[in-house]
Amino acid sequence: MARVRPLSGYPEWTPAERVVESQLIESLRETFRLHGFAEIETRAVEPLDRLAGKSDAAKEIYTLGRLGAEPDAESKVGLHFDLTVPFARYVEEFQHALAFPFKRFQIQKVWRGERPQEGRYREFYQADIDVVGRESLPAHLEVEVAVVMARALAALPVPAATMRVNNRRLVEGFYRGVGIDDVAGALRSVDKLDKIGADGVRAELTGKGVSDTAADAVLELARISARDAGFVEAVEDLWATTPTIDDVDGPQAELREGLAQLVALVEGVNAAVPGTAIADLRIARGLDYYTGSVYETFLAGHEDLGSICSGGRYDSLVAGGGFPGVGMSIGVSRLVSRVIGADLARASRAVPTAVLVAVTDEATRATSNEVADALRARGIATEVAPAAAKFGKQIQYADRRGIPFVWFADSGEVKDIRSGDQVAADAASWEPPAEDARPRIVTD
RNA sequence: GUGGCUAUAGCUCAGGUGGUAGAGCACCUCGUUGUGGUCGAGGGGGUCGCGGGUUCAAGUCCCGUUAGCCACCCCA
Structure with a gap:
């Protein structure tokens, strides 16, 4: 019998630590329920083709097979690496039984074959909320999910959360207005601002065929942030002084629409939990399926942890369209590991016994x-x-x-x-x- | 996937230039014979990650391997 050794990336807790994790999860459940979200649980596995369909995450998927299977048998299923893919399948499968807009929350483990380190695991809990509509989804729901998450985080024994938010319509309108055709590509470059700096981003943009003036404008836009509607004037000023394409009416309308939605988002969240939201026009999010609000959330004093809650608005959960939605996901294990590791909170005792x-x-x-x-x-x-x-x-x-x-x-x-x-x-x-x-x- | 560091008691770690393993904490017993925590005395615990090599002799030097930690990539 080999000695027991910790397996990297698969966290386990002592009874007292598990109390902390359980109570955090229960607190999240309570807040979600308080706002009318119904809980579901999906199976741990999905068909591989459905999982792997999404981008380059395929390498990280754990596949499942039987030891007794034929040596050359291909694995047909894998463990889910997030809760969105299974939820999409679930909505498609159970749409006959669901009432839309459908508000659901889901707190389950997910698995990713990444290299583990603090706050990054191979097996961890996520807590997702989503609202999915049929054919349409009002923009105010983008505010609602952010409010629910802001309240959920505020109820936890952790330092204040800051939700940095942006709006893809705003960015898309602006980018297209200054003559950028490959908006998604430009966003991916802007997403690296922290890593490669403004000069690096500018070099990438011009390398992709973006003009110097447009690249400058994009970087200027990324510099704007505000805790209230004050960013509107900054964007309008920048817009007024930046050369745009000839037929700018469409992009301009989209920009204005995005601005209004971002104002509503920041004001809505800050009304619910003062000081939480900040409009930050550099927030891009690499994933290109977001089409409206995008969110990233950081804990005061624990920014090194990275985002502990993020998400956004998407056009359709289901391939082929028809199910627009908006969702956010909390990295519960990441949060719990910091709460325990930094002793932000602890259990009053390890056993239930009084x-x-x-x-x-x-x-x-x-x-x-x-x-x-x-x-x-x-x-x-x-x-x-x-x-x-x-x-x-x-x-x-x-x-x-x-x-x-x-x-x-x-x-x-x-x-x-x-x-x-x-x-x-x-x-x-x-x-x-x-x-x-x-x-x-x-x-x- | 890439790079750096590490691996000795249940835990945290000592063990110059090779000479048959130690501390603190934890645990058990007793002092205190049915009301704990302090204190004192005693005690149990180790294939030194694993495999090979050099040597009279390896925890120590060399090679390999496995695992862990950290950073990058990416993300929760």
């Missing part, structure tokens, strides 16, 4: 069991000591697990082992303080 009933001797274990059942009958998590050891040992058993109360059936007394207070109590009516009833998350 009361340990001591056992005086094995002959009277039944009495202790009766006390335990009386407490359990009223929803109080209780366990009975495993051995009739010295009371000191039994108290130590509770202390090591963070169990706050020890019950002595003989004397009918319950002791709060943190304070040492011991009082007479009736198992039929005694209640622990509400905050001790179950493990909870505590912060400093």
Whole structure:
């Protein structure tokens, strides 16, 4: 038997750490439900052709096969690497049973064969919300999903989140207006701004046939950001001073539409959770299927983690069209690993137990069991000591697990082992303080 | 996929130039014989990641290999 070794990229938690993860997930569920999102769960596997269809992520897909399969048998299924692909399939398959616009949330593990490091895993939880329409989807839903996510993050024991948002219509109108035909290509270059700098981006753009003045304008646009509608004037000014194509009416209309939507987004989110949203016209997002709002979210003081929640508006979830939607995804494991690693929050105890009933001797274990059942009958998590050891040992058993109360059936007394207070109590009516009833998350 | 670093007790790590493995923490017992945490004394624990080579002798030097960590790429 080989020694057990950690497997890189597949995080596992201690019971106390798992409490933190569970409570975070439960908090997200609660916020999503509060806003009317229905939960679904999809299977872990999808047909390979459906998974691999999307871009270059194919290399990262884990395929599934049986050890007993024929040696030359091809794998037909793989583990999903996000929740959007399975959701798209699900919507297509169950459209007869769904009511549109369909608001759903989904919190599940996904798998990617990437090189792991802190905050990057091969197996991790994502929490997705999406709203999908039939044929059309009002733009205000792009505000709604961002508001829900802003609230979901605000409810977690983490520093303030900043949601950097942009709008593809705005960018597309602007780019086309200054004479750029390959908007997607230009966006991919702008996306590298942090990495290669303004000069690098300019070089890439001109290399793709973008004129010098247009490249300058694109870089100027990327410089604009604001926490309120103030960016509109900056964009309008830039637009007014930049040479545009002759037939600019279409692009200009698209630009103005995008501007209005971005204003609504920033103001909407900031009304819900003040200070969260910031319009940042450099936010591009590499994925080219986004057509409206795009979002990236960072935690104050933890920007090195990268985006912990991102997404955007897309024209259709399903190939062939007809299902426009907007969605965002939280990297739950990335978040949890930082919360635990940086000790932003911890569990009040590792076990659910609120009361340990001591056992005086094995002959009277039944009495202790009766006390335990009386407490359990009223929803109080209780366990009975495993051995009739010295009371000191039994108290130590509770202390090591963070169990706050020890019950002595003989004397009918319950002791709060943190304070040492011991009082007479009736198992039929005694209640622990509400905050001790179950493990909870505590912060400093 | 590319590059750098690392691998010794359950955990964190010491072990100049080769000479038969150590500390702290954790764990168990006792002091304290049925009310814990402190303190003191004692104790159990190691194929030194794995394989090969050099040598009288390898945790230590060399080669290979596996795994982990970090960075790049990409993303949650």
